[in-house]
Amino acid sequence: MTTAGGRILAIDQGTTSTRAIVFDGEGRARKSAGRELPQIFPQPGWVEHDPEEIWQACLAVCRDVMDESVVAIGITNQRETTVIWDRGTGKPIHNAIVWQDRRTAETCGRLREAGQSALVSESTGLVLDPYFSASKIGWLLDHVPGARARAQAGDLAFGTVDSFLLWRLTGGAVHATDATNACRTMLFNIHSHDWDDRLLALFDIPRGLLPEVFDNAAAFGVAGAEHFGRAITIGGMAGDQHAAVVGQACFTPGMIKSTYGTGCFAVLNTGTTPVPSRNRMLTTLAYRLEGQSSYALEGSIFVAGAAVQWLRDGLGVIDNAAETEALASGKPENAGVYMVPAFTGLGAPYWDAEARGAIVGLTLDSDVGSIVRAALEAVCYQTHDLVSAMAEDMGQTPGSLRVDGGMVANNWLMQMLADVVDLPVDRPAVTETTALGAAYLAGLQVGVYDCLDVISEQWQRDRQFTPGLAAERRDGMLAGWQEAVARVLTRSE
Secondary structure, eight states: OOGGGOEEEEEEEOSSEEEEEEEOTTSOEEEEEEEEOOOBOSSTTOOEEOHHHHHHHHHHHHHHHOOTTEEEEEEEEOSSOBEEEETTTOOBSSOEEOTTOOTTHHHHHHHHHTTOHHHHHHHHSOOSOTTSHHHHHHHHHHHSTTHHHHHHTTOEEEEOHHHHHHHHHTTTSOOEEEHHHHTTTTOEETTTTEEOHHHHHHHTOOGGGSOEEEOSEEEEEEEOHHHHSSOEEEEEEEEHHHHHHHHTTOOSTTOEEEEESSSEEEEEEEETSOOOOSSSOEEEEEEEETTEEEEEEEEEESOSHHHHHIIIIIIOOOSSTTHHHHHHHTOSSOTTOEEEOOBTBBOTTTOBTTOOOEEEOOOTTOOHHHHHHHHHHHHHHHHHHHHHHHHHHHTSOOSOEEEESGGGGOHHHHHHHHHHHTSOEEEESOOOHHHHHHHHHHHHHHTSOOOHHHHHHHOOEEEEEOOOOOHHHHHHHHHHHHHHHHHHOSOOO
16 A cells, blocks of 8 residues: 555544544545543542553554554644653653643632733733643642652653653654644743743743654654554644644634534634734644644633533433433523533633533523523533634634534534524534544645645535524523623633
């Protein structure tokens, strides 16, 4: 099998699952395997993963789909989740601290009060929040016995999950990440494209702890033959939302995609110039290829599919996510019931780490369907908040919204989304766009794809949902949402 005719294995290591999908040169999924990833909750507001469990799941799902047609590997991952490991043994010094974790909220609050928000925003395009990796790294160095001294001595390595998997796959030969994962650490300067010494000093993090930063399509290394029976090139890497931008072929400024998984993340391509946000959106990298960066505005919603998971596992009111469509559609109105899913604080545009979830407007007529509808509607309202803010920052309204992720199979939800954001919603034929984006990046590196235009030509729409809600009704629903959010906010900035 020649490289040009080969297939790409995409590793999609997410917050609640690890998946492996083999794509052919036409962008079609040929094989897939997955495993659920349990989350660890040591105390309220804390969220962890076992890195060894991630690694074993990664190996298992890759071995389930691996065959001789695979010519390269692409990796995409949950972003900001923080792992520190021993360079000698490869063993993590602590559980991974997940992006949802809020244990460093007080630390970030002190830094905000000390006037450090501007430095963070100007350098990284991010807001000073425990969501990102920097304060998590500092916590690990300060709370794991001996960690800070070992880091200073060069004995430890930090990485987001992509970097940890790359280290393991290459047998410790490569300590690297890609530009999109680096830009989410709150330590990477998106203008100079290097780790920022001022931020390293602010968070007291030694530079030697950090990985080398590559483009998204690059020679990341070689997965050793001991893992899959033969050596395989690792040619692509990107954080999950950036990989979805590539998988959705959002290569033109003004194009926007929104991914609905554990959380929801809307990313608007702004071209080769970073656009500062006036509405507390994030200015970030969309992708970096051949040394050329494309930038984006991003809005982050911490809880989307996680709210449905809570209905299933926490409340026990549904047996599976597929039930939510019928339950929600059985309610012609929301009857004033709103869920604000601030289980781990609120992300953009509120950035309130101390906010907590609430269901408001309950009456004796409310039932399971009311709560399910409120959970799904919350996804739509939050997306509206993001899209409106980004459109104002960009100075133009997107023509449509490309969607992906597990939740987009719900037709009721997609129609409500179109109605609430007042835009056509395009669901692609291939909804595994995060994994597909990782495959495309690896394929660009090894020659399966010549350029981004080839990828754009492969994108196909499965269905378009067009808005049909009267403006008066939509405005009333959004006003009710804002009233509900106001009840849980702990700070007004």
